[in-house]
Amino acid sequence: MSTPGDGTRVVHAGLPAPVPGEPFLPGPVFAAPYHLDPVAGPGAAVDGYGRPDNRTRRALETAIGELERGDTRVFASGQAAITAALLTVLRPGDAVLLPSDGYFAVRAFAAGTLAELGVDVRTAPTAGPYPSFEGIRLVLLETPANPGLDVCDIPAIAAAAHAAGALVAVDNTAATPLGQRPLDLGADLVVASGTKALTGHSDLLLGYVAARDEALLARLTTWRAQTGGVPGAFDCWLAHRSLGTLDLRLARQTANAAALAPLLAAHPAVTGVRWPGLPGDPAHAIASAQMRRIPGLIGFDLGSEERVGAFLSASRLIFAATSFGGLHTSADRRAQWGDDTTPGFVRLSCGVEDTKDLVEDVKAALGG
Numbered sequence: 001m002s003t004p005g006d007g008t009r010v011v012h013a014g015l016p017a018p019v020p021g022e023p024f025l026p027g028p029v030f031a032a033p034y035h036l037d038p039v040a041g042p043g044a045a046v047d048g049y050g051r052p053d054n055r056t057r058r059a060l061e062t063a064i065g066e067l068e069r070g071d072t073r074v075f076a077s078g079q080a081a082i083t084a085a086l087l088t089v090l091r092p093g094d095a096v097l098l099p100s101d102g103y104f105a106v107r108a109f110a111a112g113t114l115a116e117l118g119v120d121v122r123t124a125p126t127a128g129p130y131p132s133f134e135g136i137r138l139v140l141l142e143t144p145a146n147p148g149l150d151v152c153d154i155p156a157i158a159a160a161a162h163a164a165g166a167l168v169a170v171d172n173t174a175a176t177p178l179g180q181r182p183l184d185l186g187a188d189l190v191v192a193s194g195t196k197a198l199t200g201h202s203d204l205l206l207g208y209v210a211a212r213d214e215a216l217l218a219r220l221t222t223w224r225a226q227t228g229g230v231p232g233a234f235d236c237w238l239a240h241r242s243l244g245t246l247d248l249r250l251a252r253q254t255a256n257a258a259a260l261a262p263l264l265a266a267h268p269a270v271t272g273v274r275w276p277g278l279p280g281d282p283a284h285a286i287a288s289a290q291m292r293r294i295p296g297l298i299g300f301d302l303g304s305e306e307r308v309g310a311f312l313s314a315s316r317l318i319f320a321a322t323s324f325g326g327l328h329t330s331a332d333r334r335a336q337w338g339d340d341t342t343p344g345f346v347r348l349s350c351g352v353e354d355t356k357d358l359v360e361d362v363k364a365a366l367g368g
Contacts, residue, residue: 144283170185173192
């Protein structure tokens, strides 16, 4: 059989072998303690206690690992996964390089907790220029960046960082493993929020870390067991169930973004449109070479808080909500969360509505 396509891979990722009378995806296992062998103890079975052990969670980790092409550990949220990776790798006196235009909560964590622990926190824009990597322990990339959607050259940066002795982690939240596979591009770690496009139904919180280094993964596993940031069994089951439609969801979201981005760019009330799929976008060349598909996220500016409010109030299809990557098209005025964007900047997350309907709705909401 030839190499399976994305649709086939996500439908079958992490599923057990077929057994007559059993469901395709077994239901979630709800357990805190498990039965132990009264003589041999926990060594006699895989599962002993629910914080480090849960077969529903392991099945999801297998599925995501197949997509990312690396062993995976899932966490209670994307923020839990990213902070676990940072605190596992970094020690007092180490230096970390973060994207200055990346997710604001990670930058806030670094400026507060990491700095207080004695970590030297440095930043650089996703699109560069980058400083020397000498003396840096970890380089964290976020590409495409949230919310500005800049893109960086992962293989080039990874090669330069490794030459200087640094590890490289890539936040793959926006792209998903169907959009790019950072481990194949030279990264040591992948971190991501599975809350968003990966699961796509706006009904759970999830994060994960993927790696190929067994020693690094063992340290992450110990960290998770000792700090307890595990997702619940039902969230893991929901996430695994949702993976099967990932290819279909991303295809429609990208198609909707491809229709809306040029419409927004041509509208006189809109400025600063960013979508890496647009030929004129500053990130287009790198994104086209590096990414397998462009996510359905568009950034643009309506000039003021009031105009954003009027746009969203006039729309019939766009939900005002934070997060992104869900089935429903949503828009988020990032400045309301304290993010360092202009008051009228909007991050639009295209859903899976019919493209024609979404285009008509955005035209009407913008006033023609």
